[in-house]
Amino acid sequence: MNIIKDQDVIIILKTMLNRLDDRLVDHGERVAYLCLELMRYMNVSEEEYLHVAKLALLHDIGAYKTEEVDALLSFESEDVWEHAIYGYLFLTKMSPLKKNADCVLYHHMSYERLMETDCSNKKIAALIHLCDRIDVSIKRGASLPSILHQEGQFDPIQVKAFEELNHDNRLIQRLENKSYQDKMNDLYQTIYLGEDERKGYLEMLAYSIDFRSEFTVLHTITTTAIAIELGKQYQLSSEELDKLFYAALLHDIGKGAIPISILEKQGKLNDEETKWMQRHVSITEEILNGYIQTDVLHMAARHHEKLDGSGYPHQLTDKELTLGDRIVAIADILSALLGKRSYKEKFSITKAISIIEEMAENEKIDREIVRVFADHHEDIMIQVEQNTKKMNQLYGDMLEHYQELKTMYWMNSVKV
Numbered sequence: 001m002n003i004i005k006d007q008d009v010i011i012i013l014k015t016m017l018n019r020l021d022d023r024l025v026d027h028g029e030r031v032a033y034l035c036l037e038l039m040r041y042m043n044v045s046e047e048e049y050l051h052v053a054k055l056a057l058l059h060d061i062g063a064y065k066t067e068e069v070d071a072l073l074s075f076e077s078e079d080v081w082e083h084a085i086y087g088y089l090f091l092t093k094m095s096p097l098k099k100n101a102d103c104v105l106y107h108h109m110s111y112e113r114l115m116e117t118d119c120s121n122k123k124i125a126a127l128i129h130l131c132d133r134i135d136v137s138i139k140r141g142a143s144l145p146s147i148l149h150q151e152g153q154f155d156p157i158q159v160k161a162f163e164e165l166n167h168d169n170r171l172i173q174r175l176e177n178k179s180y181q182d183k184m185n186d187l188y189q190t191i192y193l194g195e196d197e198r199k200g201y202l203e204m205l206a207y208s209i210d211f212r213s214e215f216t217v218l219h220t221i222t223t224t225a226i227a228i229e230l231g232k233q234y235q236l237s238s239e240e241l242d243k244l245f246y247a248a249l250l251h252d253i254g255k256g257a258i259p260i261s262i263l264e265k266q267g268k269l270n271d272e273e274t275k276w277m278q279r280h281v282s283i284t285e286e287i288l289n290g291y292i293q294t295d296v297l298h299m300a301a302r303h304h305e306k307l308d309g310s311g312y313p314h315q316l317t318d319k320e321l322t323l324g325d326r327i328v329a330i331a332d333i334l335s336a337l338l339g340k341r342s343y344k345e346k347f348s349i350t351k352a353i354s355i356i357e358e359m360a361e362n363e364k365i366d367r368e369i370v371r372v373f374a375d376h377h378e379d380i381m382i383q384v385e386q387n388t389k390k391m392n393q394l395y396g397d398m399l400e401h402y403q404e405l406k407t408m409y410w411m412n413s414v415k416v
């Protein structure tokens with residue numbers, strides 16, 4: 001049995017985007033729905049249809065990295081390139097959705113300008129742009145006809161198709177009364193991903209959340225590597241190792257809902273900020289609950305619990321915490337100790353070990369696992385270094401491409 005079902009991967013991605021900002025709730029799904037209706041009307045092939053649905057669903061994923069939500073929900077000519085560039089980079093560098101991912105890069109560009117670019121599929125980019133603006137105008141109560149007929153803004157053929165399809169306000173009503181959700185849920189049931197794609201989407205989700213702050217870039221990849229290596233020391237089966245992998249991968253996805261200013265604050269968080277920060281575990285739990293096997297959900301959402309009951313959010317104690325829960329918790333602590341944070345430098349492996357040994361002494365974390373780590377830390381760290389090196393390269397690569405795209409002449413000269 002799969003640890004996580006294909007349609008649930010899509011639901012987790014969608015729910016995560018909803019947590020970014022209340023005003024963006026269901027925006028990706030609504031845009032995907034409009035794209036689908038229009039494509040069906042224009043007789044697009046089934047294969048392309050599903051691919052575009054995934055791109056449309058995730059078209060604003062770059063908003064994790066930026067704080068552009070205000071701008072991307074407005075119609076004024078503000079600079080909204082950042083999230084489009086990051087969205088494109090996340091999809092193209094980290095997800096199985098590489099084909100036509102550049103449509104996300106262009107999703108705020110006018111049709112006229114789009115025609116001058118070398119976008120790999122201008123029809124899809126224009127379609128996402130049109131459906132995105134339709135949804136934003138509905139959300140803002142703006143007049144649709146005046147939006148649709150702005151000079152050079154949209155593909156006239158797509159606008160005509162939309163107006164025909166929406167002749168008695170049918171499409172808009174389905175969005176407003178939420179009946180479109182049934183259609184989307186039916187569609188999710190038909191999505192087949194397979195193991196690599198399942199992993200690929202969830203890796204993109206976790207790493208794009210880590211990429212929100214330079215201090216957390218290596219956090220998940222390090223946590224995952226340590227958890228797996230500890231699991232191997234315990235000779236866990238491949239299924240159990242897979243569970244550890246997914247739990248460690250997803251343990252901090254709730255951080256996608258925490259403001260970047262808190263993630264990057266220099267110095268100590270005040271009480272209010274600490275409460276906010278601690279909410280990330282409950283958010284991880286809420287997002288995954290019902291969509292992933294329960295033992296994996298526990299391992300992911302219990303990484304801040306302590307054996308003596310002093311942890312959060314549920315103050316569980318050693319009787320309730322399984323080997324998997326304990327491994328992920330220790331891997332998370334080690335990853336934080338070994339990484340640079342806004343409030344501290346990296347600690348050496350010797351210092352990190354002495355800190356976790358003291359925590360084990362104080363009944364906070366599992367002594368036996370701490371001992372296993374201390375005994376095998378050299379081997380474990382080889383794997384950690386290999387993984388983090390790859391991730392560092394990917395992050396550096398992404399920042400470099402980001403600058404290149406941002407300085408391209410049309411990026412600076414084009415208004416949305």
Ligand SMILES: [Fe+2]
Pocket residue numbers: 059060072083107108132
């Ligand atoms: Fe956008």
Ligand SMILES: [Fe+2]
Pocket residue numbers: 251252280281303304332
């Ligand atoms: Fe955490």
Ligand SMILES: [Fe+2]
Pocket residue numbers: 219223251252332
């Ligand atoms: Fe963490």
